[in-house]
Amino acid sequence: MDVIPPQQVVAQAEALCHRRGVRLTAQRRQVLEILSGAGRPLGAYEILGAMRDGSRLLAPPTVYRALDFLLQQGLVHKLESLHAFVGCNHPEHPHFSQFLICADCGQVTELEDAAISQSLASAASESGFRPQRPVVEMIGTCAECAGKAGLDPSDET
Amino acid sequence: MDVIPPQQVVAQAEALCHRRGVRLTAQRRQVLEILSGAGRPLGAYEILGAMRDGSRLLAPPTVYRALDFLLQQGLVHKLESLHAFVGCNHPEHPHFSQFLICADCGQVTELEDAAISQSLASAASESGFRPQRPVVEMIGTCAECAGKAGLDPSDET
DNA sequence: AGAAGGTACGTTATACTGTAGCATTCATGG
């Protein structure tokens, strides 16, 4: 669906990092490529498996470090409810995203809904709370899966 | 602050479970008491530690099962970004909650903001998505911590 | 070029979080 060609994602990331004066190293780029190419959320250890260079398997901190960098730069997002990571669709302009996660097929849709962001931000500031990192995820059933099997949810086991 | 007396919480839970025809067993009640009394999020293993009966330490599935039950009944919430659990402030009427989590002092505030719930629900249904479980958390700095140390964030180490 | 300092990487070990599976006990209704 919204799978953007990894090359394009990487080129964009390259430009962004250069502009910011941070280094998109080979390893970080590789993680970004893997995530962009997957088109679905990947766990850290899945990424790690895809990074194997020849027969050598890298250690967990390697991938977590690359992910930390990409998260900081807004190039990937973490889905807290899945313990998994996805590439960001629009890294150019950092912003608050929301995610629709299908519990059936695993597909994830990234939203960028101003009403959600604003209502959350204003609710926070009403409490004197200073927002830093939002986590907004909705677990449910995507349109396609709802159409296939969800018309009558009364017969679920 | 919003620490409701555990006894009151338990009494309310008792009534609720009775009305629903489910069993609030001693163990489940104990987990609820521990969470309500803590006034802050607790990890599953922290709860487990607090549950020790004499010198005997229980095994992880015990606490996870009790938590599963309490989550189903809406008596506790899980904070996905913390891998931790909190007692629910208003279990009577099941609803969607949001959480403000202070990264500094760890304090958590449960909100019940209709604007957030509605904007999230309508964004989801615009995509044909059928919502089931929302995860809405804001990590940031609470009013108290912002007042103490956050006036000039430029001198952070 | 050479030295200094910081960033990134490799690796080991381990901590933390969560679940599968199976035996046992307990409460409940016939």
Place this chain on the structure above:
DNA sequence: CCATGAATGCTACAGTATAACGTACCTTCT
């Protein structure tokens, strides 16, 4: 009392994440 299903106890293990420390590399300044 017995049958049934729910709840518990327990072992073992799977999955997620980080601490700590040493090494390589890149940049900058002299």
